[in-house]
Amino acid sequence: MAKFRYQLKPLEHMMATQFADASIPGGFSPVTKNVKVHQHGVKKRWGYTSDRSLSAPVYSTACLQAANGQRYTLYLTDADLAVRKTGASETFAYATEQYTGGHITNITAANPGVITGSSTAWTTTGGIAAGDKFILTDDENANIELDANWATVATVAAAEITLTAAYTGTTGDFGADPKHYVIRKVYSVPSGDRWSWTMVDDKFIFTNGNINTQYIAAGGTSAADVSAIYAIKAKYCTAFADRLILADVYSGGLRNPVKVQYSANTDVLQFNSGADATAGSFELLETEDYITGLGRVGPLLGVFKRDSITYYERSGDSTAPLRRYSISAGIGSSAPYSIVEALGTVLFLGKDDFYLINGDNPEPVGENMRYKFYDIVGETEAASTWGFVNPMENEIVWIANTSEGKYAFVWDYKYKEWYLYSFPVDITGAGMGAI
Numbered sequence: 001m002a003k004f005r006y007q008l009k010p011l012e013h014m015m016a017t018q019f020a021d022a023s024i025p026g027g028f029s030p031v032t033k034n035v036k037v038h039q040h041g042v043k044k045r046w047g048y049t050s051d052r053s054l055s056a057p058v059y060s061t062a063c064l065q066a067a068n069g070q071r072y073t074l075y076l077t078d079a080d081l082a083v084r085k086t087g088a089s090e091t092f093a094y095a096t097e098q099y100t101g102g103h104i105t106n107i108t109a110a111n112p113g114v115i116t117g118s119s120t121a122w123t124t125t126g127g128i129a130a131g132d133k134f135i136l137t138d139d140e141n142a143n144i145e146l147d148a149n150w151a152t153v154a155t156v157a158a159a160e161i162t163l164t165a166a167y168t169g170t171t172g173d174f175g176a177d178p179k180h181y182v183i184r185k186v187y188s189v190p191s192g193d194r195w196s197w198t199m200v201d202d203k204f205i206f207t208n209g210n211i212n213t214q215y216i217a218a219g220g221t222s223a224a225d226v227s228a229i230y231a232i233k234a235k236y237c238t239a240f241a242d243r244l245i246l247a248d249v250y251s252g253g254l255r256n257p258v259k260v261q262y263s264a265n266t267d268v269l270q271f272n273s274g275a276d277a278t279a280g281s282f283e284l285l286e287t288e289d290y291i292t293g294l295g296r297v298g299p300l301l302g303v304f305k306r307d308s309i310t311y312y313e314r315s316g317d318s319t320a321p322l323r324r325y326s327i328s329a330g331i332g333s334s335a336p337y338s339i340v341e342a343l344g345t346v347l348f349l350g351k352d353d354f355y356l357i358n359g360d361n362p363e364p365v366g367e368n369m370r371y372k373f374y375d376i377v378g379e380t381e382a383a384s385t386w387g388f389v390n391p392m393e394n395e396i397v398w399i400a401n402t403s404e405g406k407y408a409f410v411w412d413y414k415y416k417e418w419y420l421y422s423f424p425v426d427i428t429g430a431g432m433g434a435i
Contacts, residue, residue, distance in 0.1 A: 013037060015418040017372035031372065033420045045421050046393055052092055054082060055146050060195050061431030064204045066218035073433030074204055076195045079186045081216065081223050084433060085143045093143050097185040097214060098222040099128060103178030104136065112154060113167035118178060120158050128156045128183055137180040139169030187211050192384055194337045200239035201268050209235035213246060230271035236336065238294040240301040241314045241321050244268035247291045247303065257290035258283050260303060265318050278318045284310060293336040295346035297357045300325055302346055304339060307332045311360045331355065331362045337386035340396055343413060347396050349385050354411065365411060369418040373409055376402040388430040399427055
């Protein structure tokens, strides 16, 4: 039988979805998954190994580096903030806002369990609420979570808490020797949304529009409100001009989706402009749509809306620190969590392409992928697309639900190549921790 010999061209590039399959230029691949171009051939995408189980979906992983050189790995789940622990047999510690005031004098063994305590502050505004978690410190190893003795709060009275079930830890009358306890606040994330977070002044700051903006200092064990009065339920945050910047915030008990707040100069916990005139706020009213995110673009701050980006620069005036620099009309983002700060600028998903901001000009970078993306990603899912940077592989990765399943749309910023990845498990979050 005659032998056939086929000439195989070396592979120079990856995706080129702007062409019909039959018209793909030589050197490009057709639509492929889970491989990258390497030395004129292909190699498998990066993989992963199991590290910690938090028994909850992890939305973000971050590395908080303190001025003293200490580094901490932080996780944000759907309900908690946690700190990775590295001691022998240690796993993680909850760093969610906690309540420890007063003492416990009795816990019944009944189902549901009833807790009696000496604290009378449980029912104050912002205090304990149904759904929060309770444990005696005698029953907890704080650095080896998830502890099986954590119990869920059902109802709260001034000196009594009822659980949803029987308490599995120590019970009985502790009147002669009252016990210490921890009640950790349980966070919530708005449906379809994610966390926004930033790091400044040795502090990790996080918010999502459902909770008051919170922070934890490097080495801290429990988060707290940035300001329970002046930093209420911000949806987005970043750091700029020696300040913490918040956007889409509550004001007068109502959501104000066009408002930007900035903290006092070098004091990211001070938002009371009456106490410090270098703190303040303004409303972005030039266009009718809502703010959809924040991003640092070199020396500029970008405030995103659906169809525009307004840029601000430092003004040099401490009491009016932000001065409008320019506005890019017609290009914005309806996908707040697709906004990725990398390479000293911002990359994001627009309504028709992926963009990189060059100076104050959004430049499209997604030509080789956008046809595939918009062919399989609907408008609602496009708005829920979220991204992260993978510096180990020189990649910006955007995760989206598609008609074919959950995909990672990957741009290699070193070689300007696009890749398509899928994973056998659900990818809910990403980031880089302390190494």
